[in-house]
Amino acid sequence: MRALVITGPGRAEVVDLEPPVAAPGQVVVDVERVGVCGTDVELFTGEMSYLHSGHAWYPLRPGHEWCGVVTALGDGVDPGWLGRRVTGDTMLGCGRCRFCGDGLHHVCPDRAEIGIRRGFPGALAERLAVPARALHALPETIDATMGALVEPGGSALRAVRGAALQPGDRLLVLGTGTIGLLVALLARARGAEVHLMGRDEPTLRLARGLGFSGAWTRASLPSLQWDAVVDASNAAALPALALDLVRPAGRVVYVGLAGSPSRIDTRDLAFKDVTAVGVLSGSAGLAGTIEAYADGSVDARPLVAATVGLDDAAGVLAGSRPAGAGPGPKIHIDPRR
Numbered sequence: 001m002r003a004l005v006i007t008g009p010g011r012a013e014v015v016d017l018e019p020p021v022a023a024p025g026q027v028v029v030d031v032e033r034v035g036v037c038g039t040d041v042e043l044f045t046g047e048m049s050y051l052h053s054g055h056a057w058y059p060l061r062p063g064h065e066w067c068g069v070v071t072a073l074g075d076g077v078d079p080g081w082l083g084r085r086v087t088g089d090t091m092l093g094c095g096r097c098r099f100c101g102d103g104l105h106h107v108c109p110d111r112a113e114i115g116i117r118r119g120f121p122g123a124l125a126e127r128l129a130v131p132a133r134a135l136h137a138l139p140e141t142i143d144a145t146m147g148a149l150v151e152p153g154g155s156a157l158r159a160v161r162g163a164a165l166q167p168g169d170r171l172l173v174l175g176t177g178t179i180g181l182l183v184a185l186l187a188r189a190r191g192a193e194v195h196l197m198g199r200d201e202p203t204l205r206l207a208r209g210l211g212f213s214g215a216w217t218r219a220s221l222p223s224l225q226w227d228a229v230v231d232a233s234n235a236a237a238l239p240a241l242a243l244d245l246v247r248p249a250g251r252v253v254y255v256g257l258a259g260s261p262s263r264i265d266t267r268d269l270a271f272k273d274v275t276a277v278g279v280l281s282g283s284a285g286l287a288g289t290i291e292a293y294a295d296g297s298v299d300a301r302p303l304v305a306a307t308v309g310l311d312d313a314a315g316v317l318a319g320s321r322p323a324g325a326g327p328g329p330k331i332h333i334d335p336r337r
Contacts, residue, residue: 002335003125004313007059009046012314020121020129022074027081027132029088033148033307034123034333035065036316037178038234038257039116044317047259048116055117062317063122063333064090064115067138067147077132085142087150087290089134090114091283106281124313126335136286139294145307146293148332149182149300153289154282155255156182156232160190161285162253162277163228167191172226174242175233175256176203176215177329181303183230183255184212186289189297197221206327210302230255236262248272255279303328309337 001019006012022028040062042048050056067087073079092112093105100108114130115122122128138147156179165171171187173180176198184194184207195214198204204215216222218241228251229242236258243264246252252274269276282289292298305321305328312322316331325331 001126002310003061003121004063004310005059005061006044006317010044010318012044012317014310014313017125019127022072022077022129024075025077025131025133026074026129027070027077027135028072029066029068029086029128029130030071031066031068031123031126031128031335032085033067033144034063034335035148035152035304036313036331036333037065037152039064041317041319042259043116050117057119060115060119061121061124062115063124063128064113065148065151066123066128067144067150068123068128070135071127074132081132081135084135085138085140085147086135087138087147087286088114088130088136089283089286090116090151091281092120092131092134103284106283124310124333124335136290138290141294141296142290143301144334145301145304145332149303149330150286150289150293151282152178153182153186153293153298153300154285155179155279156282157186157285157289157292158279158282159183159230159232159253159255159277160187162279163187163230163251165190165192165228168193169227170224171195172197172229172245174229174231174238175235176207177232177234178303179255180230180232181207181210181329182300183232185210185298185300186292188212189292195224206302206329209327226250228253232256234258236260238262240264243268243272243274243276246272246274249274251275251277253277253279302326304330304332307332307334309333310335311337
C-alpha cells in the first residue's frame with residue numbers, strides 16, 4: 001500500500017509498504033479521508049514537543065483525523081464492525097492504569113496516539129490498523145469530509161462543554177482556525193451568542209460567511225460582558241487576554257497551544273474567581289460531535305478548503321496551499337488518489 005512517511009525535519013515521501021494485518025482486538029480500515037492539522041505540521045517541521053521529549057521519533061507516519069471503512073477484523077473483534085464506516089479515537093491508553101479505569105485514557109502516561117506518539121502509524125496511508133475499542137461508527141448522513149472532521153470536532157465540543165454555557169450566554173472565541181470555528185458552530189447550536197476574534201479582517205471572512213456577524217479584530221472588539229472565553233489560537237499572548245476579557249466568575253477554556261510558553265497571572269484568576277479549563281483531546285467529545293453532525297445542527301464542511309491526493313500531502317505539510325483552494329482553514333487528503 002502507499003503511505004506518507006516523515007523521515008526527518010522537513011522531509012517526507014510517499015512509499016510502498018506492506019499493508020497492515022489486524023492483530024487480536026484490532027481492525028483494518030480502508031482510509032477514505034484524512035485531515036491535516038497543526039500537530040502534523042509540527043511533526044514535519046520538527047517543532048513538535050514529543051520529538052524532543054522522546055515520545056515521538058522519525059520515521060513516522062502522521063494522520064489522526066480520519067474516516068474509512070472496516071475491511072478486516074482481528075481475533076476477538078465483534079463481526080458487526082465489518083463493512084462499517086468509522087472514525088476513531090486518537091488516544092490509545094494502556095487499559096491498565098487508574099486513568100484508563102476512570103475513563104481518562106487520553107491522559108494515560110503510557111498512551112500511544114495514532115500518527116503522533118510512541119510510533120503508532122497514522123492514517124496518511126491507504127489502510128490503517130486500529131484497536132476496535134477506539135472506533136466510532138458513522139451514520140450514512142455523515143460523508144467523508146464530515147467524518148474526517150469528527151476528531152477536531154471532539155476537541156471543540158469538549159471546549160464548549162468546558163465553557164458551561166447556558167442558552168443566551170455570550171461566548172468569545174479567540175482564533176478563527178479549524179478548532180475556533182468548530183467551537184463557534186457547536187456553541188451556536190447549543191443556543192449561545194457567539195463572537196469570534198481573529199488576527200485581521202481577511203481571517204474573519206469565513207466566520208462571517210458562516211453567519212457570525214460578531215467577528216472582530218482586537219482593535220474592533222466591543223466592550224461586552226463575556227460569560228466565557230475560549231482560546232483556540234496558537235498565540236502566546238492570548239491566554240492572558242482571555243483571562244482579562246472574561247467577566248468575573250466566568251470561565252476560560254484553553255484548547256489552543258502556542259509554540260512558545262504562554263503565561264497568565266494567577267492573581268487575576270483568583271481575584272476574578274474565574275474557572276480555567278484545559279482541553280487536551282477530543283476523546284470524550286467524539287460521540288457528541290457525531291450526533292451534532294448527523295442531526296444537521298452543525299455543518300462543518302465549509303471549513304475544508306480542498307481535498308488532494310497522497311502525492312500532494314508533503315507539500316501541504318510544508319505549507320503549500322492547493323490551487324483553487326477555498327477559504328477554509330483545513331486541507332484534506334484522500335489517500336486513494
